[in-house]
Amino acid sequence: MGKGHHRHLIRAAILLGAAIFLFFVVRALLIPKSFGLYGHFRGENLAEQASLPIVHGNPNSCAECHDDVWKIKLAGRHAAVPCQDCHAPLTQHVTEDGVQPMPIHKTFALCARCHQKLEAKPKTFPQIDFHEHVVSKDKNLENEEICLSCHQPHSPMGEK
């Protein structure tokens, strides 16, 4: 192997070295300052998350003003289902400017979110095939609020 016959290899090696060097320079510039402060993430992110406005209220925050509904719910099969899951977050309802209207979803889409029959759910969880459940009871699924005609949402197995 004569001397000087691998000039191209040396140039390629220099180029590769330069690319690797460049990568580390760019990397140093791109890594956020607070990265790795507490762990494998941007340290500042903790403060950012902590300063986000609170949206949901405490699960029993509704009890204060809606004692009647609260008691009904506690006594029924939906005792464990948070009010805000079916309505909307507290801050949307109770604001500094007073009480704003709270949404009420009445269609079976609300109930479907949790009760639609799905193989993935534990067998012990109450789930229904909507069509079968409603039609077998001589009712019409066209009526979107059909569930409420038999079930009280705050106490679904209680007296309506």
Place this chain on the structure above:
Amino acid sequence: MLPYLQYTFPNDIHIHWSIMIVMYPYITGLVAGAFIVSSFYHVFQKKEYQPIGRFALLTSLAFLLCATLPLLNHLGHPERALNIMITPNFSSAMAGFGILYTSYLVVLILEIWLVFRKDIVHFATTYKGIRALPYRILTLGVYDVSDEAIKTDHKVITILATIGIPSACLLHGYVGFLFGAVKANPWWSTPLMPIIFLFSAVVSGIALLIILYQLMAIFRGTEVSQDCVRGLARWLWYFQIQTVTLELLEIITLSYERNEAWEIIAPLLTTKLAFSFISVQMVLGSLIPFILLMVTVLLDKYLHPKVRNSLTFFASILLLIQVFAMRWNVVIGGQIMSKSLRGLRDFHPEFLAKEGILPAMLIFALPFVLLYFLVKVLPPFEKERQLAS
């Protein structure tokens, strides 16, 4: 269809890893497979594979450059993909991606550069003006193609190609590892997974090259080297047998062990995956090519070249489908089982959605377009003719 809006109950309805995640191992598999074929010539010095040695390298590059596209399309924030390179978190297997991908890319580009250096210098000196410019840049200013220089190149090529084999295997084996290491999913979690992925990658790589080589020969009006096709058919048969054996072994083990996972895997294979697993992967994609290749290999001396070409070509197409079906059955199949392993879900790919069938086809077409241009810039077949002029 009732809307499922919020997240209050773990409804486990959506299959998150879509066709894009099927495309990704498929494309990286072709990368690794094509590279292995190129090494038949560049490392193992098997002369019969010389006609496709250089072409296989370009194929590997074309697919490698597109390998990340399905992932980027899948990500909601593709620009964050770079984080895996900048701040890799080594407690996650995904962190390996940046290192494996780039190191293989570097090895591959260097090898291609050296393999084509003589041609690059040739074009840089014979072409005029703007056409010569890219080649001039590629020479890095060194026009030395003396015998000594070429000899040195050959040594380095052998070293690079030798490093390239484990790199390509790692790049793809790693993809299998990602699935094999998901211990919560019994359909994925097996140490066999990287090996199955690798073997099927080699199958798909050889199959792709058999197809492309024959098509190129038709378009260029040249002869298909029978030694090359004969050799490739042998390897294809060999790797196919290995792959299918491993795939079956995994299932036989699961079935024989009869542990709780089988309760869900058995219905998975016989209902939701009945078509893609039994019909496509096992019968159409494994049994039929097995027979076709058996004929090609065992009855070799009775075969007319045209028959040999057609048999290998057809077997290759079926095997490309087989490997795709295998990726599909792994990626989608593993998610059709609900995460609770209580039952099976449905997967209905859309055609036009962001991660639908059309984007998948476009992404798969791209490496072929790229390969077309690569072949224009660095003609892999015309070595003899070009250098004689």
